[in-house]
C-alpha cells in the first residue's frame with residue numbers, strides 16, 4: 001500500500017514538474033499552442049511521425065505577418081521561435097553578444113569529441129577557436145585543396161562512363177564522392193570508396209550517419225532537446241566505433257605526415273601549422289582530442305550535408321531539363337582546355353551559383369537555427385523581455401517556404417536569386433546560417449558540390465528513370481533531410497552518344 005502511494009506521489013510530482021512551465025508564454029503574452037504533458041508541442045516529433053522543422057512550419061504558417069514570434073514547448077522547456085526578418089537580424093547579428101551560443105548540450109565525459117567541435121563550443125573558447133580555424137577556410141586555402149578534389153572527380157568520371165545509359169542510385173554515388181573528397185582533404189588518405197563499394201571508411205560513414213535508424217535519430221534528438229536522456233543512457237553524439245575508426249585514421253596520417261615532412265595542403269597540414277603557432281597562454285590549445293574533433297566535423301558535415309545536397313541538386317536537374325541544359329551550356333563554356341575547371345571558374349559561374357542557392361533553399365539540410373540568451377534581453381519593438389537562458393529557434397524550413405519571400409516555394413526556380421534580388425533575402429536565406437556563428441565550411445561545401453555537379457553535367461544528361469520517385473518523399477523519422485527510400489535513382493546518358 002505504502003509503495004502504491006509512493007508511486008502515485010512520484011507520478012503526481014512528475015506531472016507537476018512537466019506542466020509547471022506551461023503558463024510561461026501566456027504570462028508573457030506570446031502566441032503559443034496548447035502543449036501536452038511530457039511532450040509539449042512535439043508529440044509527433046517524439047514518436048517519429050513528423051520532423052521538428054515541419055512541426056514548427058505548421059505553427060508558423062497559421063500566423064500572419066504581424067506576429068514577430070511565437071512560443072513552443074519542447075517537452076516542458078519553453079523556446080521562443082523568431083518569425084520576423086528584423087528580429088532574426090537582431091538575434092543573429094545586431095545583438096549577437098546577447099546570443100553568442102547555440103543551446104547545444106555538451107558532456108565531456110559522455111562524448112569528449114562532440115564537446116570540442118566548434119559547433120558546440122561557447123563564449124571565449126568558441127571565439128578563440130573560431131579565430132584560429134577561420135584561416136583554414138580562406139579562398140587561398142581552398143584553392144590549394146582543389147587539386148585534391150580533382151583527383152576524386154577523375155574517378156567519378158570513370159564511374160559515370162562505366163555506367164553510361166544506366167539508371168543508378170545518385171545518392172549512393174554522391175555519398176561515395178563526398179566521402180572520398182573529405183577523406184582526401186581532411187584525413188589525407190585515398191579512401192577509394194567510389195571504386196571499392198566495400199571500402200572500410202564508407203562503411204563507417206554509413207554507420208555514423210545512419211539518419212533513418214532509431215539509434216542515431218534518438219541520439220541527435222536527445223542531444224538537442226532532452227539532455228537528461230544523454231546523461232541517463234550515456235548516449236554519445238557520434239557513434240563510438242566509427243568515430244574511433246576515423247580518429248585512428250586521422251592520427252595515423254598526421255603522425256606519418258610529420259615523420260615524412262611532406263606537405264599536401266590539406267586539413268592535417270593546416271591543423272598541424274595551427275598547433276605549431278600556439279603560445280603558452282592560449283585559451284584553446286589543439287590537443288589530440290581537439291584536432292580529431294575538427295576532422296570529425298569535416299567528415300560529418302561533408303559526408304552528410306554536401307552529399308545529400310549534391311544528390312538533390314542532381315534530382316532537380318533531372319526533373320527540370322531546361323535548367324539542366326542552361327547550366328550545362330555555362331559549364332561547357334567555362335571548361336579549361338584539359339576539360340577541368342579552375343577555382344575562379346567554379347566560383348565565377350553565375351547560373352551554377354543560382355542553381356546551388358535554390359537547391360539549398362528548397363532543401364535546407366538543417367531545418368532550424370538555434371541560439372540561447374546569454375543575458376536578459378528586451379525586444380524593443382514589442383517590449384517582450386526574455387530571461388537569460390531562454391532558448392531561441394529560427395525556423396529555417398518555414399522561412400524558406402514562406403510565399404512572402406519565395407513565391408511558389410515548391411517550384412525549383414534559380415531565377416529568384418538573380419542579380420540584386422538576393423539583397424531583399426538577407427536574413428531569410430539561411431542555408432548556411434547567418435552572423436558570426438555562420439557555417440565555417442560554406443566555401444569548402446560549395447566548392448565540392450559545385451565541382452561534383454559540374455563534372456556530372458559536362459558530359460552526361462540526367463533524366464528520371466523507371467525507379468525515380470516523383471515527387472520525392474522524405475522520411476519523417478530523421479533529423480536532417482533524408483529521402484524516404486534512402487535512394488535517388490536517375491538515368492545517366494553521355495551527351496554525344
Ligand code: HEM
Nearest residue numbers: 118119298301302305306365432433434437438439441445
Ligand atoms: C551543404 C553543406 C553544409 C550545410 C548546408 C551547412 C549548414 C550549416 C548551418 C545551417 C550551420 C549553423 C549556422 C548558424 O547557426 O548560424 C552550420 C554550422 C557549422 N558548419 Fe556547416 N554546413 C555544411 C557543410 C559544412 C562543412 C563541409 C563543414 C566543414 C568544416 C561545416 C562546418 C560547420 C561548423 C564548424 C559549424 C559551426 C560554426 C560555429 O559555430 O562557429 N559545415 N553549417
